Amino acid sequence: MSYIKAEGLSKQYGSGDATVLAIHNMDFTVEAGEFVSIMGESGAGKSTLLSIVGAMNPPSSGKFVVDGIDVYRLGSEKRTDFRREFIGFVFQSFHLVPYLTVVENVMLPLTTVKMSKKKKRVLAEEALDQVGLAGKEDRLPSQISGGEKERVAIARAVVNDPPVILADEPTGNLDSSTTREIMGLLQRLNREGTTILMVTHSQDCAAYAERILQVSDGRLIGKDES
Amino acid sequence: MNLRDIAFKNLLRRKAKALFVLAGLAIGVSTVVALISFVDAMTENINHKLEKYGANILIVPKTENLSLTYGGLSLGGVSFEMQEIREQDLTKIKSIKNAANVAGLGPMVFGVVNVDDHKVLLAGIDFKANWILKPWWKIDGTIPGEKGVVLGSETAAVLGLNQGSPVTIKGRQLIVSGVLKPTGSQDDQLIFMPLETAQTVLNKEGLVSMAEVAALCKDCPIEAMVKQISDVVPGAKVMAIQQVVKSRMEALAQFKKFSYGVSIVVVLVGSLVVLVTMMGSVRERTEEIGIFRAIGFRKSHVFGIVLLEAGFISAAAGIIGYIAGFAVTKGAIHFFSESGGASIHPNLELIGGSFVLAVLVGLMASVYPAYLASRMDPNQALNAI
Structure with a gap:
């Protein structure tokens, strides 16, 4: 049985004549430990798809199952818990909290977990070490570079060891050298067993994935480009 | 790192807003403290003077x-x-x-x-x-x-x-x-x-x-x-001797009523300041709240962060408000009581009361902004990940 399974996913916004079908009848599966890229032009429905996969945007119809859990049958708060336990987010614009230090940003997913402050700090430092940011724990986001911010975002995504990482254009704001470093980092995490779904415009980045889901006009048009 | 740390750090970051809320509440509390202390001191003074009239x-x-x-x-x-x-x-x-x-x-x-x-x-x-x-x-x-x-x-x-x-x-x-x-x-x-x-x-x-x-x-x-x-x-x-007693009591009762009326108005204004400022603060933090919700903060956690911030400010406002109110009363007594008969002493009940009043008003005025913050859709807040 597949680790992630989408059946007949559709998402429409608005009603009547103003209805927009962002996602139309999508079926796909992702195995545990897979690295999958989602590609498509702007407005193709990639971000909507990723938000549905991220348990933040209920589909208009269809079913979405992760590890045997029918995600959208969970109540709102249970879905929040699901996000915390199963998914690490790497946002396009980093989305770091500006008034928290690097290490505090990384500790955020552990905030509501019952664990000593010391233990949280140790886990966050380990995650930062993993992304090559040891020694920059106490800096503020405004005091580090774009590439470092992306690394902090990745460290925050992996600090509580979620089985799935969702990345939205993780290198969209980075230069080519930093892009290679970040993609290498994601690839390493994938090799260590983390399932990764990544939205990207870049063919070069998509090439790091094992499989590409091509989205166009809200439909999947290619499933096995690797 | 816990919710308290996040609330505290956010206050430090948004010092101007925090100070505005603090000032609004502290002025309200200090006014209440000053009026109550002043009424008490003057009552005591009037009683003391009336005692001199004898039986x-x-x-x-x-x-x-x-x-x-x-x-x-x-x-x-x-x-x-x-x-x-x-x-x-x-x-x-x-x-x-x-x-x-x-x-x-x-x-x-x-x-x-x-x-x-x-x-x-x-x-x-x-x-x-x-x-x-x-x-x-x-x-x-x-x-x-x-x-x-x-x-x-x-x-x-x-x-x-x-x-x-x-x-x-x-x-x-x-x-x-x-x-x-x-x-x-x-x-x-x-x-x-x-x-x-x-x-x-x-x-x-x-x-x-x-x-x-x-x-x-x-x-x-x-x-x-x-x-x-x-x-x-x-x-x-x-x-x-009804004449003395009744006029004394009536004068004091009217003064007290007036003081309580003014206190209620000032506290209402203070709570409005808190409400409006906290609403603005929540709106400014849409992205941040979206991040919190996306990475697994429950609604109650977000609600708690906003209330903790209000609680911190309110507690400080309670303390500052009492001290300011006490100081103002001391000055007012010095000004109004020419004979120097009236005096004011720290009152534990009033200290506790002003603290509780500030925290209650601060929290109550922040409930709606906290509710709005907790109801934010993470997907919309982040404008889709």
């Missing part, structure tokens, strides 16, 4: 169709020739419910005596209690002992006696220990001696003609005390 409850024998005035006040009926009050009945006043409010009890016995062919009214009094009941008394000389008397100023003039003069009353050789300075009251025409001595001289052992009570009624209704005294001294008629 405000009179205990006289039950009589019919007799009237006499004493000290310019209508006493209802006092007849020196009729039944008296038993002195031991007066001791029961110490056991009434509001006994703690009795500042002074002055039993008096009266009788007419002849001194050098003059008929004079002799009054036996408790000189110790008299200092509380008639603090305006000034005696040229000393308080009399067992064989001494104090003369009213007119009595001394009529009888031609001075301090140290011998005087014979009902065959007893006594010494004038002092002369009362003019009071403008009937006291100027009396001869005073210690109660026990007078009772013996007048053959009224264990009896008193009337008694005066100085009651401190800041927190008690004077009518209730009158009733309580009537119950324990059944043979007597107990009267409050």
Whole structure:
């Protein structure tokens, strides 16, 4: 049985004549430990798809199952818990909290977990070490570079060891050298067993994935480009 | 790292907004503290001053169709020739419910005596209690002992006696220990001696003609005390000097009402400041709240962060508000109380009350912004990941 399974996913916004079908009848599966890229032009429905996969945007119809859990049958708060336990987010614009230090940003997913402050700090430092940011724990986001911010975002995504990482254009704001470093980092995490779904415009980045889901006009048009 | 840390760090980051909320609440709290402290201090001061006017409850024998005035006040009926009050009945006043409010009890016995062919009214009094009941008394000389008397100023003039003069009353050789300075009251025409001595001289052992009570009624209704005294001294008629007491209470009650009204308005304005500022703060933090919700903060966690921030500011506002209110009251008292009679002291109840008030107002005004924050859709907040 597949680790992630989408059946007949559709998402429409608005009603009547103003209805927009962002996602139309999508079926796909992702195995545990897979690295999958989602590609498509702007407005193709990639971000909507990723938000549905991220348990933040209920589909208009269809079913979405992760590890045997029918995600959208969970109540709102249970879905929040699901996000915390199963998914690490790497946002396009980093989305770091500006008034928290690097290490505090990384500790955020552990905030509501019952664990000593010391233990949280140790886990966050380990995650930062993993992304090559040891020694920059106490800096503020405004005091580090774009590439470092992306690394902090990745460290925050992996600090509580979620089985799935969702990345939205993780290198969209980075230069080519930093892009290679970040993609290498994601690839390493994938090799260590983390399932990764990544939205990207870049063919070069998509090439790091094992499989590409091509989205166009809200439909999947290619499933096995690797 | 916990919710408290996040709330605290956010406040440090948004210092201007935090200070604005703090100022709004602190001004509200300090106004309430200042008004309450001022009212309390002035009440205490007024009470203290009114105490100087002496007795405000009179205990006289039950009589019919007799009237006499004493000290310019209508006493209802006092007849020196009729039944008296038993002195031991007066001791029961110490056991009434509001006994703690009795500042002074002055039993008096009266009788007419002849001194050098003059008929004079002799009054036996408790000189110790008299200092509380008639603090305006000034005696040229000393308080009399067992064989001494104090003369009213007119009595001394009529009888031609001075301090140290011998005087014979009902065959007893006594010494004038002092002369009362003019009071403008009937006291100027009396001869005073210690109660026990007078009772013996007048053959009224264990009896008193009337008694005066100085009651401190800041927190008690004077009518209730009158009733309580009537119950324990059944043979007597107990009267409050209504004019003094009622006007005092009414003035204070009106001042208090006004203060509470102003306090409510100021607190409402303070809570509006908190509400509006917190709403603005929440709107500014849409992205941040979206991140929190996306990475697994429950609605209750977001709600908690906003309330914790409000709680921190409110607690600080409570402390600052009390200190500011206290300082303002001190200044106001100095300004308004020319005689310097009023004073203000730290009041634990008010300290606790102002803290609780600030926290309650701050939290209540932040409930709606916190609710809005907690209801934010992470997907919309982040404009889709």
